[in-house]
Amino acid sequence: MLRYLKIRSPCIIGLILASLFIVCLLHHNLTTELSVRNSVAIIPNKSLESTSLLSSPRELLLLYEQEYSRVESTSFRPTFHNHHLTLKLNLTAIAIEYFDYFKNSSTKTTSALKITCLQSSKNRNNFRSICDIFLTFQIKILNSQKVQLTLLSKNTSCSVLLTNISDLILINVHQTFSIDDIFRFTHQWTNTNNKTELFWRSWPPTTTTCLKSLPCSLTNILTHSTSKELFLTEQNAVSYWLDLQYQVFINQRLSNERKKSVNNRNFVPYEIAKNPRVCSSEFQNWILDYQKWHENIMLNINNGSMTFEEQRNRIIELDVRFLIYEKHTSGLSDRIIHLISTYLVALLTKRLFIFDKNWPEFTEIMQSSLNYDQQLIIPWIEQLDLLNKNLTQNDRKYLTSKTEWFSSNRLLKDYDYDKLFPERILTFKGHTGGVIQTIHSNSSIYRKFLTIDLQMNTNNIFGCLYHSLFTYKLSELINRAPLTSSDLPVGHSSQLILQILLAPIFFPIGVQVRAGDETMNEQNIDQSNPEHIIGKYQNFLACIQQINMINEKLVDKTIRTPIVFLLSDSYEIRRAALKLKPLSLECYRLSEKECQLNYYDLHVLASPNPVFHVSNDTNRVLAFKLGMFDIFLFSLCEQHLISTESSFGRFPAFASLKQRNIYSLGLHELKSCKNDGLPLSAVGYQWSGI
Ligand SMILES: *[C@@H]1O[C@H](CO)[C@@H](O)[C@H](O)[C@H]1NC(C)=O
Ligand SMILES: *[C@@H]1O[C@H](CO)[C@@H](O)[C@H](O)[C@H]1NC(C)=O
Ligand SMILES: *[C@@H]1O[C@H](CO)[C@@H](O)[C@H](O)[C@H]1NC(C)=O
Ligand SMILES: *[C@@H]1O[C@H](CO)[C@@H](O)[C@H](O)[C@H]1NC(C)=O
Ligand SMILES: *[C@@H]1O[C@H](CO)[C@@H](O)[C@H](O)[C@H]1NC(C)=O
Ligand SMILES: *[C@@H]1O[C@H](CO)[C@@H](O)[C@H](O)[C@H]1NC(C)=O
Ligand SMILES: *[C@@H]1O[C@H](CO)[C@@H](O)[C@H](O)[C@H]1NC(C)=O
Ligand SMILES: *[C@@H]1O[C@H](CO)[C@@H](O)[C@H](O)[C@H]1NC(C)=O
Ligand SMILES: *[C@@H]1O[C@H](CO)[C@@H](O)[C@H](O)[C@H]1NC(C)=O
Ligand SMILES: *[C@@H]1O[C@H](CO)[C@@H](O)[C@H](O)[C@H]1NC(C)=O
Numbered sequence: 001m002l003r004y005l006k007i008r009s010p011c012i013i014g015l016i017l018a019s020l021f022i023v024c025l026l027h028h029n030l031t032t033e034l035s036v037r038n039s040v041a042i043i044p045n046k047s048l049e050s051t052s053l054l055s056s057p058r059e060l061l062l063l064y065e066q067e068y069s070r071v072e073s074t075s076f077r078p079t080f081h082n083h084h085l086t087l088k089l090n091l092t093a094i095a096i097e098y099f100d101y102f103k104n105s106s107t108k109t110t111s112a113l114k115i116t117c118l119q120s121s122k123n124r125n126n127f128r129s130i131c132d133i134f135l136t137f138q139i140k141i142l143n144s145q146k147v148q149l150t151l152l153s154k155n156t157s158c159s160v161l162l163t164n165i166s167d168l169i170l171i172n173v174h175q176t177f178s179i180d181d182i183f184r185f186t187h188q189w190t191n192t193n194n195k196t197e198l199f200w201r202s203w204p205p206t207t208t209t210c211l212k213s214l215p216c217s218l219t220n221i222l223t224h225s226t227s228k229e230l231f232l233t234e235q236n237a238v239s240y241w242l243d244l245q246y247q248v249f250i251n252q253r254l255s256n257e258r259k260k261s262v263n264n265r266n267f268v269p270y271e272i273a274k275n276p277r278v279c280s281s282e283f284q285n286w287i288l289d290y291q292k293w294h295e296n297i298m299l300n301i302n303n304g305s306m307t308f309e310e311q312r313n314r315i316i317e318l319d320v321r322f323l324i325y326e327k328h329t330s331g332l333s334d335r336i337i338h339l340i341s342t343y344l345v346a347l348l349t350k351r352l353f354i355f356d357k358n359w360p361e362f363t364e365i366m367q368s369s370l371n372y373d374q375q376l377i378i379p380w381i382e383q384l385d386l387l388n389k390n391l392t393q394n395d396r397k398y399l400t401s402k403t404e405w406f407s408s409n410r411l412l413k414d415y416d417y418d419k420l421f422p423e424r425i426l427t428f429k430g431h432t433g434g435v436i437q438t439i440h441s442n443s444s445i446y447r448k449f450l451t452i453d454l455q456m457n458t459n460n461i462f463g464c465l466y467h468s469l470f471t472y473k474l475s476e477l478i479n480r481a482p483l484t485s486s487d488l489p490v491g492h493s494s495q496l497i498l499q500i501l502l503a504p505i506f507f508p509i510g511v512q513v514r515a516g517d518e519t520m521n522e523q524n525i526d527q528s529n530p531e532h533i534i535g536k537y538q539n540f541l542a543c544i545q546q547i548n549m550i551n552e553k554l555v556d557k558t559i560r561t562p563i564v565f566l567l568s569d570s571y572e573i574r575r576a577a578l579k580l581k582p583l584s585l586e587c588y589r590l591s592e593k594e595c596q597l598n599y600y601d602l603h604v605l606a607s608p609n610p611v612f613h614v615s616n617d618t619n620r621v622l623a624f625k626l627g628m629f630d631i632f633l634f635s636l637c638e639q640h641l642i643s644t645e646s647s648f649g650r651f652p653a654f655a656s657l658k659q660r661n662i663y664s665l666g667l668h669e670l671k672s673c674k675n676d677g678l679p680l681s682a683v684g685y686q687w688s689g690i
Contacts, residue, residue: 058252062483076198118185204473241477245502255591294370321426333651339469341433345417347465365625399424404430414443436685438450459681462651479625490575508636509544584603650683
C-alpha cells in the first residue's frame with residue numbers, strides 16, 4: 001500500500017474505489033447545488049507505489065524541485081508541439097558545460113557548433129538527417145571560471161526562424177511534421193571530431209517514467225504533443241504534486257491521533273471542472289469539438305512553409321474567421337475577465353481564437369489547451385494593410401478586419417456578434433466582462449443555447465470556461481511554493497498556505513480587501529498599532545463573524561474549523577491581522593481531545609510579503625506571477641468575501657466553481673452580512689463584470 005494512502009481511513013478509500021464520486025462532507029444550504037466531486041484525479045497510478053515506498057512525500061517534493069532546477073539549467077531543450085519543431089539553447093549553460101573545451105582553445109576567438117536534427121517515424125527506427133544548423137560563436141574568456149558566448153552568425157540547411165534574446169537562442173524549423181515523427185539530435189564543435197548525441201530533460205516529469213529512478217527524465221528521443229496533451233499532462237502532474245503537498249502537511253503538522261481521522265485533500269477547481277455534474281457533459285463536448293476544430297484549422301492554414309498568398313487562399317477557401325484577444329494595460333483581473341469573455345465569443349461564433357502576442361509571461365506560467373500563438377498562426381497580421389493594398393474591398397481575397405473596444409456597457413448590452421461584426425479578422429480589446437450577461441439576459445440570443453442545449457448556468461459558466469482554456473503549470477507552483485525549512489516569524493509561507501487550503505479540516509473563507517495601490521508600498525506602513533489598523537477594516541471583520549455565525553449551523557464544527565485566507569494589496573493590514581489573529585497550527589500537534597481551535601475566534605492565514613501591481617514596470621513579471629498565485633489560492637477557498645470595487649477577488653470566486661453566493665463590501669461600507677449574500681448572477685454585474 002502506498003505510504004501516503006495509509007493515513008486515509010479505509011472506509012474512505014473503499015468509497016473512492018467503489019464509486020467514481022464522493023459527496024463532500026458539507027451540506028451547505030447556501031448553494032443551490034451540492035458540490036459533488038470527481039475523485040478520479042487523485043487516485044495515484046499504481047505504478048507509483050514502488051516509488052513512494054522508497055521516498056517520503058517530502059523527499060519526493062524535493063526531487064521535483066531538484067529536477068526542475070536541472071531542467072532550468074539545461075543547455076539544450078527541444079520541443080515538438082503542435083507539429084512544430086523548436087530548439088532552445090541556453091548559452092550560459094553551454095558555456096558551463098563546455099568550459100574545459102573553450103579554455104583549451106583559448107587562442108581561438110570564434111568556434112562553430114553544428115547541430116544535426118534526425119527524423120524518423122515512430123514505427124520505423126531509421127533516423128535520417130533533415131537539417132544541419134551551424135552556429136558561430138564569439139568566445140570570450142572572462143576569467144578562470146567563466147566564458148561568454150555571443151552568437152555571431154548562423155547558416156542552416158533547412159529554413160528556420162532564429163530568435164536570439166539575451167542568453168537564449170530559439171530556433172523554429174519552418175515545417176510541419178507528422179504526429180508520428182520522432183527526433184534525435186547530435187552536436188559537434190566543428191574543429192573537433194567528436195560528434196555526440198544530445199540528451200535533455202523532459203518536463204513535467206510523468207509519474208510513471210519519473211521519480212522511479214533518477215535521472216528519470218533524461219532522454220534523447222523527442223515525441224509529439226498537442227497543446228491539449230500538454231494541458232492534461234500539466235494537470236495530472238500538478239494533481240500528484242498537490243497530493244504530496246497535502247501528505248507533507250499531514251506528516252509534519254498533525255498528531256498521530258489526528259492523522260487517522262483526516263480525509264483526502266480538497267479538490268482544486270480544475271479537478272472539480274472535470275465533473276460532468278459541475279461542467280455538463282454537453283459543455284465538455286462542445287469544448288472538445290472546438291479544440292479539435294481549432295487544431296485542424298491551424299494545421300490547414302499554416303503548414304509551416306506556406307507563403308502568405310497560399311495561406312490567404314486557404315483562409316478564404318475554408319472561410320476561417322479570427323478573434324484576437326488583446327489584453328488591457330490595467331490590472332491582471334481586468335485582463336482575465338476580458339480574456340474569458342472573448343474566448344466565449346470565439347466559441348459561440350466559431351472563430352479561431354488567438355492570444356495576445358505581447359503577453360509572454362502569461363504563456364510562461366499557464367498552459368493553454370489551444371494552440372493560439374499569434375506569431376505562429378497569423379504573423380502577417382501587422383502588415384494587413386499592405387497585404388490588402390492591391391485589392392478592392394469587394395474583392396474576395398480582401399481580408400476585412402475590425403478592432404472593437406469594450407467598456408462598461410458590455411455588462412448590460414446584448415450582442416449578436418455575427419451580425420455586428422461581419423469582418424473576418426476581429427480584435428477585441430477591453431477591461432470588462434460579458435459572460436454573465438450573455439447567459440443571463442432574457443434577450444441574449446445565446447441564452448437558450450447556453451442554458452438549455454449546454455445545460456449551463458450563471459454559477460458554473462465562467463469557471464468551466466476558465467478551466468477549459470488554461471491551467472496553472474507545475475513549474476510555476478514549484479517556483480511560488482518552494483519547500484521551506486522553517487516557519488516564518490510572522491505569517492505563513494506560501495507552501496504552508498497552499499497545504500492548509502488543501503486540508504478538509506478547515507473551512508476557509510477567502511477575504512479580499514482592496515485597500516488601494518498606495519497601500520502596496522511597504523515603506524509607508526505603521527506597525528506600531530495593529531489594533532488601529534485592523535480597526536479601519538472593522539466592517540470586513542464584522543462581516544466575517546456574521547458569516548461564521550450563519551455557517552455554524554451548516555459546518556460540522558468537530559470536523560472543520562473556519563479560517564480566513566486574507567488577500568490584500570495592503571501589506572499593512574495583512575501584517576496587522578497576522579500579528580493579532582494568526583492561524584496557529586500548534587494545537588494540531590496535540591490529540592483532538594486536548595485541543596480544538598475555538599470556532600468563534602478569527603484564524604487568519606495570509607502571506608506577510610508585499611505585493612506589486614502589474615502595471616508598474618519595475619516588477620511587472622513578478623507582480624503578475626504573484627498575482628496569479630494569489631488567485632489560485634483564493635480559488636481554493638470554500639466561500640468568498642470580496643471588495644465590491646475590484647475584480648481581483650471576484651473572478652477567482654467564479655473560477656473556484658464552489659457555486660456559492662458571495663459577500664461583497666465597499667472599503668468603508670457598513671452593511672450587514674447576516675444574510676445569504678449575493679448570487680453569482682448579481683455579482684457578475686458589479687464593477688467591471690464577469
Ligand atoms: C499507469 O501507468 C501505466 C504504466 O506504468 C500506464 O500504462 C497506465 O496508463 C497508467 N494509468 C493511468 C491512469 O495513468
Ligand atoms: C540558462 O542556464 C543558466 C545556468 O545553467 C541558468 O541559470 C539560467 O536560468 C538559464 N536561462 C534561462 C533563460 O533558462
Ligand atoms: C586540453 O588540453 C590538454 C593539453 O593540451 C589536453 O590534454 C586535454 O585533453 C584538452 N582537453 C580537452 C577537453 O580538449
Ligand atoms: C545575438 O544577440 C547578441 C546580443 O544581444 C548580438 O550581439 C548578436 O549580434 C546577435 N546575433 C545574431 C546572429 O543575431
Ligand atoms: C556553414 O557554416 C559552417 C561552419 O562555419 C561551414 O563549415 C559550412 O560550410 C557552412 N555552410 C554553408 C552552406 O555555408
Ligand atoms: C566527446 O564529448 C563527450 C561529451 O561532450 C565527452 O564526454 C567525451 O569525453 C568526448 N570525447 C572525446 C574523445 O573528446
Ligand atoms: C505546405 O503547403 C504548400 C501550399 O499548399 C505546399 O506547396 C507545401 O508542399 C506544403 N508543405 C508541407 C510540408 O506540407
Ligand atoms: C501590389 O502591386 C504592386 C504593383 O503591381 C506590386 O509591386 C506589389 O508587390 C503588389 N503587392 C502585393 C501585396 O501584392
Ligand atoms: C427575465 O426572465 C425572468 C424569468 O423568466 C423574469 O423573472 C424576469 O422578469 C425577466 N426579465 C426581464 C427584464 O424581462
Ligand atoms: C513601482 O514599484 C516600485 C518598486 O516596488 C516603487 O518604488 C514605485 O513607487 C512604483 N511606482 C508606482 C508608480 O507605483
